[in-house]
Amino acid sequence: MTDSATLRQAILDRVAALRAGTTCCPSEIARALAKDWRPLMDDVRAAAAELCDQGEITVTQGGEPVDARTAKGPIRLGLPAA
Template structure:
């Protein structure tokens, strides 16, 4: 799997499935899962791509991007976001 966005989309899906209905994840959890490491230097460079993957999943209606529990547009959101199933 060479496309990092696909790997990150799958990581987001898996983490949300494991977390359960109505629960959220932090995008950094998907970056850590995709990197296979908790070492910041390994996962942190993936963060912009995690946001891209999350925006694509939100555009397809699969997930919702939130800030402070409220839905936001991931393309324009600044600061920490959370991800949950639609």
């Protein structure tokens, strides 16, 4: 099991490495943390929601802001607009 602090840091590290204006899929973070990554997806989304609440990242779906806790389907993570 991966703890919340590790998930949060992995998200921040991945998003910080993005080119300006680009986003990543939460599965990229999960895949980087575990060979069997699918069980991590709910935890990655929860950590992303917390980071979004704190203004550290953005969570979007179809280019529009969404709540990672309630969004159905694929979401994207990115840096907040400067």
